[in-house]
Amino acid sequence: MKKYISLLGLMLLISACHKKDTQANTQDLATQKALIEKQIDSLNKLLTQINSQLSTDEVEIPIIDAEVLTTKPFIHYIDIQGNIDTDGNVLVVPEAMGTVKKIYKNEGDKVRKGQTIMVLDDAVLRNQISELQTQYALAETAYNRQKRLWDQKIGSEMAYLQAKTQKDALAKKLKTLQSQLDKFMVKAPISGTLDDLMIKEGEMAAPQKPVARLVNLDKVYMQSDLSERYLPQIKKGTPVTVTFPELQKTLNAKINYVGNFIHPNNRTFKIRINLNNTSGYLKPNLTGLISIKDFETDKAIVLPLSLVQEDREGHNFVYVLVPSKDDPNVYQVEKRLVKLGKAYKQDVMILSGLNPGDIIPTGSVRGLMTGDQVKIANKDILQITDNKLKETNKTK
Known part of the structure; x- marks a missing residue:
């Protein structure tokens, strides 16, 4: 009987010890679990931030100004410098x-x-x-x-x-x-x-x-030399505009004389423009700008020269904005080869490659590339212009 009691006591002792060890292991595992869960929470937060940043980068699309192409008048002038002279400038x-x-x-x-x-x-x-x-x-x-x-x-x-x-x-x-x-x-x-x-x-x-x-300035004239390539356009009676920047004055006149001799050294001929100078503000040797209209059209596609670029092959091109199929508010940049016509000051006439109704980015276009996606800032104005263009086409 004592033998069984001793054996039972030994078993109870072993069982108690095993129970203590199990409780200790459970506590360690719980501690490790809490630590891991904390690390997982921290990593999840970091992952969320990264995903958010990536999502933001994907959604951020540049916003630019644009306009709808329409036809408008275009006038080209030949601009040359001339000097005031007078037959009434006499040495005695x-x-x-x-x-x-x-x-x-x-x-x-x-x-x-x-x-x-x-x-x-x-x-x-x-x-x-x-x-x-x-x-x-x-x-x-x-x-x-x-x-x-x-x-x-x-x-x-x-x-x-x-x-x-x-x-x-x-x-x-x-x-x-x-x-x-x-x-x-x-x-x-x-x-x-x-x-x-x-x-x-x-x-x-x-x-x-x-x-x-002795000087008599009642009647003066401006004379200048013009390249021989302008001979077909320049005739006696051709209207001109004479501008004097220093005086801030502009006069309308006409060519009174076209020279009959081509200078062999510079291949130029003389023109003379008589000017009325009863007020006396035009002085001999005063420099002015002569503008001779040699081309005019009522309807042309005209762009600022800054919007026209040249690729590596030497072709002129213009970026055009095409509406995206996925998002009506997003436009895709497309490269269009164009043929240029006459240019005057900051504008150039486009002979081919563009049509009325095409959407052209304005402002700085040097940073754009084919395939870029953009949004238009002035879309309301764009819509108004587009509507006017459609009304014009219906009238035609």
């Missing part, structure tokens, strides 16, 4: 040599054609005339005596003829010297303004040296 040169005795006009004075500007010292010439007048008087007296004698058939014919010849020669010489007196009076060759006096009283004047400048 004396016809005789002498010291300036008196100047009658000042710079800025208005003078009439033929009016005396200054007088040169003519004392030497007057002395010569005085001496010649004395000689002429003596020759005339001798001639009259010989003539009376010849009329009375007294004296020789030779003496008469010598006296007559000497008198006539002195008369012509006297007339020549008297006509030279006018050359010592410097007169205005044209009516205008005395713009510049180049000499002072007491200084020596000579025929090779200008003494004054």
